[in-house]
Amino acid sequence: MTLTYTGAQPLAAAEVETIRADFPILHRTVGDGAQLAYLDSGASSQRPKQVLQAEYDFATTSYAAVHRGAHTLAGEATDAFEDAREAVARFVGVPAQGLIWLRNATEGLNVLAAALSDPQAGRYALQPGDEILITELEHHANLVPWQQAAARTGAKLRWIPLTDDGRLDLANIDELINRRTKVVAFAHASNVLGTVLPVAELVAKAKAVGALTVLDACQSVPHLPVNLTELGVDAAVFSGHKMLGPTGIGCLAARPELLDALPPVLTGGSMVELVTMETATFREAPQRFEAGTPPVAQAVALHAAVNYLSGVGMDRIAAREHQLAQLMLDGLAGVEGVRVIGPHTAENRTATVAFAVEGVHPHDVGQVLDAAGIAVRVGHHCAQPVHRRFGVNASTRASAYLYTTDAEVERFVQALGTVRGFFGRS
Amino acid sequence: MTLTYTGAQPLAAAEVETIRADFPILHRTVGDGAQLAYLDSGASSQRPKQVLQAEYDFATTSYAAVHRGAHTLAGEATDAFEDAREAVARFVGVPAQGLIWLRNATEGLNVLAAALSDPQAGRYALQPGDEILITELEHHANLVPWQQAAARTGAKLRWIPLTDDGRLDLANIDELINRRTKVVAFAHASNVLGTVLPVAELVAKAKAVGALTVLDACQSVPHLPVNLTELGVDAAVFSGHKMLGPTGIGCLAARPELLDALPPVLTGGSMVELVTMETATFREAPQRFEAGTPPVAQAVALHAAVNYLSGVGMDRIAAREHQLAQLMLDGLAGVEGVRVIGPHTAENRTATVAFAVEGVHPHDVGQVLDAAGIAVRVGHHCAQPVHRRFGVNASTRASAYLYTTDAEVERFVQALGTVRGFFGRS
Amino acid sequence: MSSLEALYQQVILDHSKEKHGRTDLADDEMFDPASTARSRQYNPLCGDEVTLQVTLGEQDVREIAWTGEGCSISQAATSVLHDLVVGKPVEEARSILADYRTMLRSRGAGTPDEEVLGDAVAFAGVSRHANRVKCAILGWTAFEDALLRIEAARPTAKEA
């Protein structure tokens, strides 16, 4: 598989500067006055003025509770909310009624795992002897809910192992995806290794045995052009805060027919039809999965975020990040004592690069970089198993986005070069 | 029970005007140019500039993913996030480690109901033959999750009926709260009737039989001074968007010892300790219940909201709303063909008033009011059973808040007086 | 004309009082599924409902009877539906239905064809109020659903 973005023109340096002007926070200094270089977008991205403005405008002109009102504000708010649903759904290539607003991507995976653990899911319900297949590089969000589903239903959790290069080891894939496999759940891109997974191949094999496919698209939707319908997955999740949107909103996108077959997980207002003291009937998807007041303001802001991304062009963002990945890999290759954890080449890889510094703990690495203004993440990045696979407890991770400059990557590499000396390790 | 607010000085008209200046949206017009009178705060309140500004400032200066970072922004964001937890916890009188951020209040009730349905809840776990007691006036959020818990565990759902005046009918309370009762879950204030429930009495009776108490404080925390520890409830929920805060955040407050005994409901990042491919151990509360990226920006905004409310003074807000309730009840009593659904006196009552207009459907009532700029809610307000109890499918509901003026209430009453004529019903 | 008057045209106010075709529908009535069907439609947002019974002749809509609770818009819309389609060829009724839907979804933009829609053009103003579109369509959806049921119960050309 080669990625669709290879053809597009990367953002030019001047365009990146124009983009940066939209992000006030990128211009601040930290610590003793060092200019911030924000290389932590893999954890959470920053919001441009356009997104903040959209939320402000909505709050000061049209906000009200949605769906249940006869008054003007309620109507305007409902329109804005449902327009957002259409726009975000279009952004990832699914119909609006297949897009559910939740708290974050984690909740989306929990909802799926819980619904599939419920006997009311009918033919989709997990049974003893069934198999759930994940991979060894998953974020805890795409691991622990499936552990719980397996424990609850008697299904067995299995996983695709990794090569030393941080790619999927597909040697035994035809044994791993077999007639017992009911769910194949995997990240589109790893939040640690940066690896982009072979979605088409996994989907084809899952389809061949009638298994559902669940894509953790948290690290792909913000960075690559993603069309979930074309990818052919049955369900996918992603989070607003990683794609220029606010916290407090995540999306579960799924084939409407699948949603219609699944029981609700959270219950309450707005998702019911007829309620008596003894019983309740439930509405159709997406409402059935949206109990209580939804993240209205956050949906409106996320709408502005996808408009921003589309305005720049996801293909061009992907092409630019491909450049950045190359720049980071090249830079790190030149720093003594640094070992990249994950693919050493930029092919099928995002601009998220985790690494170990010989003799220096990631916390200390991060601290020295922070003093130079460089914000990276340290720890296990909610993916302990993949760290264990590569023989470490934790790592340092730099992750770029559309607003990252070459100069920032260079400053990062340069500062990293001072780390071992600071701790007397060279 | 008399309410604590009766002593405080109500907000004066000039103070209300000063407050209104902080809410840009209140100054808009709707439809053919009518000045907005927002009487739908019971569904969702508006946000003052201070709250919007706090979120904007946070997003443009200190935002990053919380808890997992070594860099400056992550540290600042974590501090802001945890400061918010302390402030909101203090606002409702609980320790910070007893406050969990969720999507909305509905999620809080679902988490409780699901955790208590899990055998891992140990001595708190619901068993066949146990009883869950609610009331006939509950919002669907405090009804349907308990129906589900009952169906899952074999426990029995019972409820306290209502008097014709919209108060709890406590005639059989000593039979309803009995040795089999394991959970007593009830609204502090009804979102339809406006009734304030006798919390102290219910808590005392529940304690006497060793039952847990769960308070749906959605309609009290925004409007009355509430100290959950003094009230003695074991758990409570409330939503940010009803108390000048944003959508996308709700709180579950509970005794830390109870939280420690309950299993997590959603799993994923940030709530785990040690994770292998096969197993996971979980962190302590509150983290155990906060899977994935939390509503960071919304918590910071909610902090600003409780600061705003505290600045005005919850006792004075309550005293003012007591006035407004009286004004609304007096006004409605003078409109022919209008029947208030709920208490006809302002004692132990909030300024949320639902009513029926003879011969005119609530949708039509709401539409005529909207044309006059008056925003009220119509429908069943996510509480079908209480409407059925009073012989209607739906009602019209006006609900006031600290920014409501006497003049708005008067305009509302005046416009309501034209409704029956418009439809040829008088 | 105020926007309120634009929404509540006199035709609507009149029909909301008169309610043509509104009757009691006995629960246990027996009928031939190849010519008669009922549909109950429910609006979960407000609890409104309409139960509507259609009887078709060979080619035409012979009878419509309905009952239910609802706002003036939904009651009037069902009453107008009754007057518009009873006696019309089924195919024509279907095309009225299609036009009506298009009008309601126009968000105030389209110019409805009074030749086709007759009194139903009075509901054009509803299209500006997204939250009322459901009210105006409730009875019409019941009509459409009942037609489908009859169709399903009739021997098809192929089978015949």
Added chain:
Amino acid sequence: MSSLEALYQQVILDHSKEKHGRTDLADDEMFDPASTARSRQYNPLCGDEVTLQVTLGEQDVREIAWTGEGCSISQAATSVLHDLVVGKPVEEARSILADYRTMLRSRGAGTPDEEVLGDAVAFAGVSRHANRVKCAILGWTAFEDALLRIEAARPTAKEA
């Protein structure tokens, strides 16, 4: 002094290399619970951990041995702890522990008492970095926990 140097004082850098008291702790070692105990502390945020074993004499801290993975702050803090409390009366060790905690929680505000804290004052700078406080306290928490275990295993005054 840059803020980085304020955090990583020379004392810390030295101890993070020397690691006093660090050793291998055999899993199956037998010991008398009334005088020796172990505690393992884990930081779920970064996966760091310390296992620390304390042996008390009649009144004093006789021995501390520890192992574990962690950053320079956590390793140095445990090393400094070793030097500070071994040989001291248990009561004094406790008060050092209390002062150390207070210092770390001061958010850079307090002025730690070098008389009591000795080399541990080097960690004052950590209090400005909320996210590193956990690192600096990890080994000390293990020490405190182990003390409690020994206490629990000893016959109390009442029982005796």
